[in-house]
Amino acid sequence: xxxxxxxxxxxxxxxxxxxxxxxxxxxxxxxxxxxxxxxxxxxxxxxxxxxxxxxxxxxxxxxxxxxxxxxxxxxxxxxxxxxxxxxxxxxxxxxxxxxxxxxxxxxxxxxxxxxxxxxxxxxxxxxxxxxxxxxxxxxxxxxxxxxxxxxxxxxxxxxxxxxxxxxxxxxxxxxxxxxxxxxxxxxxxxxxxxxxxxxxxxxxxxxxxxxxxxxxxxxxxxxxxxxxxxxxxxxxxxxxxxxxxxxxxxxxxxxxxxxxxxxxxxxxxxxxxxxxxxxxxxxxxxxxxxxxxxxxxxxxxxxxxxxxxxxxxxxxxxxxxxxxxxxxxxxxxxxxxxxxxxx
Amino acid sequence: xxxxxxxxxxxxxxxxxxxxxxxxxxxxxxxxxxxxxxxxxxxxxxxxxxxxxxxxxxxxxxxxxxxxxxxxxxxxxxxxxxxxxxxxxxxxxxxxxxxxxxxxxxxxxxxxxxxxxxxxxxxxxxxxxxxxxxxxxxxxxxxxxx
Numbered sequence: 001x002x003x004x005x006x007x008x009x010x011x012x013x014x015x016x017x018x019x020x021x022x023x024x025x026x027x028x029x030x031x032x033x034x035x036x037x038x039x040x041x042x043x044x045x046x047x048x049x050x051x052x053x054x055x056x057x058x059x060x061x062x063x064x065x066x067x068x069x070x071x072x073x074x075x076x077x078x079x080x081x082x083x084x085x086x087x088x089x090x091x092x093x094x095x096x097x098x099x100x101x102x103x104x105x106x107x108x109x110x111x112x113x114x115x116x117x118x119x120x121x122x123x124x125x126x127x128x129x130x131x132x133x134x135x136x137x138x139x140x141x142x143x144x145x146x147x148x149x150x151x152x153x154x155x156x157x158x159x160x161x162x163x164x165x166x167x168x169x170x171x172x173x174x175x176x177x178x179x180x181x182x183x184x185x186x187x188x189x190x191x192x193x194x195x196x197x198x199x200x201x202x203x204x205x206x207x208x209x210x211x212x213x214x215x216x217x218x219x220x221x222x223x224x225x226x227x228x229x230x231x232x233x234x235x236x237x238x239x240x241x242x243x244x245x246x247x248x249x250x251x252x253x254x255x256x257x258x259x260x261x262x263x264x265x266x267x268x269x270x271x272x273x274x275x276x277x278x279x280x281x282x283x284x285x286x287x288x289x290x291x292x293x294x295x296x297x298x299x300x301x302x303x304x305x306x307x308x309x310x311x312x313x314x315x316x317x318x319x320x321x322x323x324x325x326x327x328x329x330x331x332x333x334x335x336x337x338x339x340x341x342x343x
Numbered sequence: 344x345x346x347x348x349x350x351x352x353x354x355x356x357x358x359x360x361x362x363x364x365x366x367x368x369x370x371x372x373x374x375x376x377x378x379x380x381x382x383x384x385x386x387x388x389x390x391x392x393x394x395x396x397x398x399x400x401x402x403x404x405x406x407x408x409x410x411x412x413x414x415x416x417x418x419x420x421x422x423x424x425x426x427x428x429x430x431x432x433x434x435x436x437x438x439x440x441x442x443x444x445x446x447x448x449x450x451x452x453x454x455x456x457x458x459x460x461x462x463x464x465x466x467x468x469x470x471x472x473x474x475x476x477x478x479x480x481x482x483x484x485x486x487x488x489x
Contacts, residue, residue, distance in 0.1 A: 304400060304401060304402060305402075306402040306403055307354075307401075307402060307403060307406070310346075310351070310354060310355075310403045314355060
């Protein structure tokens with residue numbers, strides 16, 4: 001039976017070109033990047049080249065990029081690191097109700113540690129309420145963390161406006177862009193973003209490798225204690241094959257961004273159109289305009305989610321009823337609950 | 344989340360689906376909030392369950408546990424059917440993922456409720472006696488607390 005993979009929001013297939021770029025660092029080029037001999041130095045060079053590729057994709061400086069083990073680690077590092085570094089200035093953080101668990105759970109943990117967190121509501125399409133954002137800012141607010149695009153319903157948030165509000169109020173702005181990088185053009189300078197999380201496996205790169213952008217001058221506590229790696233912010237011998245794969249993947253994603261997006265959006269639109277035509281009692285979730293090209297989220301009334309997925313699986317079709325990061329839970333999607341509560 | 348082959352087999356080819364028009368007893372458990380509703384119909388002759396049908400709205404585990412438990416009680420006496428434990432259902436399915444264990448409790452309770460309904464219709468036992476004999480619980484779904 002042919003496998004039809006429709007779950008590219010969960011993860012993507014690693015591109016063959018990416019695998020090819022990684023292979024030498026899984027075999028003959030095995031040196032430790034911190035060693036001084038040639039075998040080590042060539043690994044250091046590969047890491048710094050990737051840092052350059054990532055910085056170019058986001059329009060930032062190379063020394064503003066830190067490699068991590070993925071999106072969740074980047075989110076944890078940015079939010080915890082910035083919140084704790086500026087605790088003497090204030091203890092208030094603003095986020096939204098539809099963030100990824102990596103952000104929501106980090107915020108909940110910070111609440112236990114004495115921070116105050118405001119969870120902004122969203123409209124029926126999943127867009128955060130900017131009027132509410134302006135209203136909840138206080139003198140003690142140090143950080144706003146709002147996702148670039150939602151991982152379940154694909155809605156792209158008004159990042160430029162949020163960046164402006166943050167800058168005007170002298171508040172740091174972190175965005176979880178894990179679902180957006182590789183699908184949306186991102187210029188961190190133009191958008192006033194102070195910190196951004198990304199993960200390679202969402203744009204045809206390998207799993208277990210991500211990056212965190214933190215604007216120069218923004219302090220954040222180190223997340224992993226130990227060696228001097230990543231400018232003393234993230235200890236541990238670097239995942240060189242992963243880093244090289246991330247670099248190749250991000251470069252390829254932005255080289256072919258427009259063509260790829262057009263092709264994917266066309267397929268998605270055809271699918272949505274056919275579902276609308278052929279299946280009654282459905283609801284299309286998320287914003288129709290401000291939306292990731294590859295995302296479609298549809299509610300089928302009277303149909304149990306898991307049953308639908310099991311039947312699709314029997315036909316070789318891979319899809320999901322929510323975030324893979326919450327599939328161990330039986331609770332309904334917190335994203336759908338947040339958009340439903342406003343309709 | 345991984346289901347055993349037996350679970351998938353029962354989910355894709357469920358036994359005894361439907362309803363019995365003149366059922367001797369009907370049991371309904373679950374709560375739409377957690378997503379699972381189970382309705383069990385039994386036909387009793389001479390203290391033996393001669394036929395059983397079910398209707399379940401729920402996940403793969405809920406459907407598979409309903410299906411296999413109908414097979415396990417068909418042809419049994421009421422007393423034997425009441426002995427059926429959710430662990431027996433889970434074992435005969437080759438196990439369930441931990442978050443889905445509550446579905447098997449639902450199947451056990453649907454059977455108890457159907458038998459209790461039969462006893463009530465029969466009118467020989469008091470409500471107290473039925474409750475004790477059928478081990479009826481106040482809270483149905485342990486998984487979601489409903």
